[in-house]
Amino acid sequence: MLFLERLYNADCNPKLLSPLTLAFIGDGVFEIFVRERLVCKGNCPVKSLHKNSVSQVCCQAQAEASKKFLPILTEEELEVFKRGRNAHTNHIPKNANVADYHTATAFEALFGYLYLSGNIERLRELFNIVCDDF
DSSP: OOOOSOSSOOOOOGGGSOHHHHHHHHHHHHHHHHHHHHHHTOOOOHHHHHHHHHHHHSHHHHHHHHHHHGGGOOHHHHHHHHHHHTOOOSOOOTTSOHHHHHHHHHHHHHHHHHHHTTOHHHHHHHHHHHGGGO
8 A cells, every 4th residue: 555654744743633523534545545556456437446445434343343453452442442432422324333333433532643643654544454354
């Protein structure tokens, strides 16, 4: 993967951010990882790329994927994951179940935290674990 470092290197302490803020950036980070992987697998129609991307970044897929890396999370990572899962959201999409949505928020919060911490190698490691089935 070519995703080597944070794109915008502003001073930012992820430990001071709310779990929903971490999930906001983590959603984008995970999506760029997914899109990069899909594009690098080969040239195909954009409609197909979009369909494959959406199926991997939806909350059900993220909730299922998080089960794969939960056993290997560090104490710090698990704490961030739990903060994300327990965050109070005001809206849950009608096509999502509550548990999956909270787990997906935790997944995204962890990705956001690792990204803003500059821990790109760990992000890659976790991404490679979850993308095996995609």
